[in-house]
Amino acid sequence: MKKANQAYVVNEAESPSEEAEPPSSALLEDSNNSGLSLLFPELIQFPLPKPDKTFHKIGIRSLQFLRKYFPLVSKTEWNNWEWQLRNSITSWQTLQQLLQLDDEEVRAMTVQSANLPLRITPYYASLLDPLNSMHPLRRSVVPVTAEHLISPGEAADPLGEDTHSRVPGLVHRYPDRVLFLVTGFCSSYCRYCTRSRLVGDQNKRHLNREQWDRALTYIELNPSVRDVLLSGGDPLTLPDDSLEYLLSRLSKIPHVEVVRIGTKIPVVLPQRITHTLINVLKRFRPLWMSIHFTHPDEITPESAQACERLADAGIPLGSQTVLLKDINDSVPTMKKLMHELLKIRVRPYYLYQCDPILGSSHFRTPVQKGLEIIEGLRGHTSGYAVPHYVIDAPQGGGKIPLLPDYYQGRQNHDVLLRNYQGNIYRYPDQPDEVGKATEPLPSS
Numbered sequence: 483m484k485k486a487n488q489a490y491v492v493n494e495a496e497s498p499s500e501e502a503e504p505p506s507s508a509l510l511e512d513s514n515n516s517g518l519s520l521l522f523p524e525l526i527q528f529p530l531p532k533p534d535k536t537f538h539k540i541g542i543r544s545l546q547f548l549r550k551y552f553p554l555v556s557k558t559e560w561n562n563w564e565w566q567l568r569n570s571i572t573s574w575q576t577l578q579q580l581l582q583l584d585d586e587e588v589r590a591m592t593v594q595s596a597n598l599p600l601r602i603t604p605y606y607a608s609l610l611d612p613l614n615s616m617h618p619l620r621r622s623v624v625p626v627t628a629e630h631l632i633s634p635g636e637a638a639d640p641l642g643e644d645t646h647s648r649v650p651g652l653v654h655r656y657p658d659r660v661l662f663l664v665t666g667f668c669s670s671y672c673r674y675c676t677r678s679r680l681v682g683d684q685n686k687r688h689l690n691r692e693q694w695d696r697a698l699t700y701i702e703l704n705p706s707v708r709d710v711l712l713s714g715g716d717p718l719t720l721p722d723d724s725l726e727y728l729l730s731r732l733s734k735i736p737h738v739e740v741v742r743i744g745t746k747i748p749v750v751l752p753q754r755i756t757h758t759l760i761n762v763l764k765r766f767r768p769l770w771m772s773i774h775f776t777h778p779d780e781i782t783p784e785s786a787q788a789c790e791r792l793a794d795a796g797i798p799l800g801s802q803t804v805l806l807k808d809i810n811d812s813v814p815t816m817k818k819l820m821h822e823l824l825k826i827r828v829r830p831y832y833l834y835q836c837d838p839i840l841g842s843s844h845f846r847t848p849v850q851k852g853l854e855i856i857e858g859l860r861g862h863t864s865g866y867a868v869p870h871y872v873i874d875a876p877q878g879g880g881k882i883p884l885l886p887d888y889y890q891g892r893q894n895h896d897v898l899l900r901n902y903q904g905n906i907y908r909y910p911d912q913p914d915e916v917g918k919a920t921e922p923l924p925s926s
C-alpha cells in the first residue's frame with residue numbers, strides 16, 4: 483500500500499479505480515490556498531459525498547499537465563472532484579508556475595484589487611496555453627487590467643436581479659418562473675461573469691439550509707411558479723446530499739412542473755459528474771440542464787464524457803454561450819463549437835450578448851457581430867446548431883431575441899423574405915378573414 487506524500491509514478495495502464503490509497507500531496511505550492519473549509523463552507527455544513535468509483539477519462543493534454551505539475555498525484559486523485567477543488571489555483575504566485583504571465587496579467591493580479599477572485603481548477607488550467615496570453619480559454623479565466631476599467635452603461639447588477647429578489651437568493655421576475663441562487667461558489671471564475679457581484683463578494687455568505695428553506699417556502703406559497711432555475715454560483719459544486727435535498731423538496735411542490743440547473747461544471751470540473759451524482763439527478767424528472775460552454779477547445783474527452791453521462795441519464799442538455807470579443811466572436815469558431823456540442827448531445831440554446839457588468843468592455847462585441855454570427859450559421863448548417871441570440875435587457879427587461887433582417891416587409895398580401903443566400907422570396911400571407919383579400923398579386 484502506498485503512503486501519503488510518497489512520490490508516485492503515473493502508470494497509464496493502471497485503472498484509476500485500482501489504486502487503493504493514492505498519495506495526497508501535490509507539487510504546486512499555493513500559500514494563499516487556505517483550503518476547502520474556508521473556500522467551500524457548504525462542505526462543512528452538509529455531509530461530504532460518499533467515495534465514488536466512477537471512471538473518468540483523462541485527455542492527453544491533462545495527463546501531460548498532471549505529470550509535469552503534480553508528479554506526486556495519482557490519476558485517482560486528479561479525477562476526484564474534491565481534490566480538484568482543494569487544489570484549484572487561487573493566487574497569481576501559483577498561476578505563474580503554470581503560465582508565462584504577461585505584464586497585463588501580473589498587474590491585474592498584483593497592483594489592483596480585483597472585483598472577482600482568481601480561481602481555476604487544475605483540470606481547466608491544463609487546457610490553457612502557457613505561452614499565449616491571447617489564448618481564448620486563458621482570457622476567459624485569467625484577469626487582465628482591463629477588467630478594472632469601468633465604462634459608461636456598466637453596472638454591478640445590470641439585469642436588476644437584486645431588485646426582483648423576494649427572499650435572499652430567490653429572484654422572481656417572471657410570473658411563472660424563479661431563479662434560485664443556491665450558492666455563491668464556482669469551481670472556476672469566469673472574468674465576464676454576470677453575477678460577479680455575488681460570486682466575487684469576499685464577504686459573501688453562502689446560503690445555508692435555513693435560507694434555502696425560506697426560498698423553498700416562498701415557492702410553495704406561490705402557485706404561479708411552475709419552473710425553477712437553480713443557479714448561483716454553480717449548483718453542481720454542492721455536495722450530492724445538498725442537491726438531493728433541494729431537488730427532493732422541489733419535487734414535492736405540486737405546481738413546480740420543471741426544474742432546471744444552470745452550470746459550467748461539465749466544462750471546468752467534469753470530474754464532478756460521478757455515478758453517485760447521476761443517481762441523484764435522475765431520480766428527479768423532468769430535470770433540464772443548461773451548460774455554459776464558451777469555446778470548442780472546452781470540448782475534451784473529459785467534458786464529452788460528462789455530458790454523455792448526463793444525457794444517458796435522460797437529462798436534456800442545452801448550451802448557453804456568452805459572445806466574447808477575441809474569444810469566440812467569429813463564425814468559424816462559433817460553428818465549430820455548435821457542431822461539437824451536437825456531437826456530445828448538447829443542444830445549442832442561447833448565445834448571449836455579454837452583459838454590461840463592471841469592467842466588461844474588453845469582452846463586449848458590437849451587437850452587429852452577434853447578428854453576423856447568426857447570419858453565418860442559419861441556413862449554412864443544421865437548424866439544431868443555431869442558438870437563439872439574445873440580449874438580456876438591462877434593468878430586468880428579460881431576454882430579447884435578435885435576428886438578422888430576414889423579414890423584409892410586405893407587398894400587398896405577400897410577405898417578403900430574405901434567405902441565407904440573400905435571395906428575396908414572397909410568401910402569400912393568409913388574410914385575416916378567408917376570402918377577403920382577393921386583389922391580384924403583383925408579379926415579381
Ligand code: SF4
Binds near residue numbers: 745
Ligand atoms: S460559472 Fe457562471 S456563475 Fe460561475 S463565474 Fe462562471 S459565469 Fe459566473
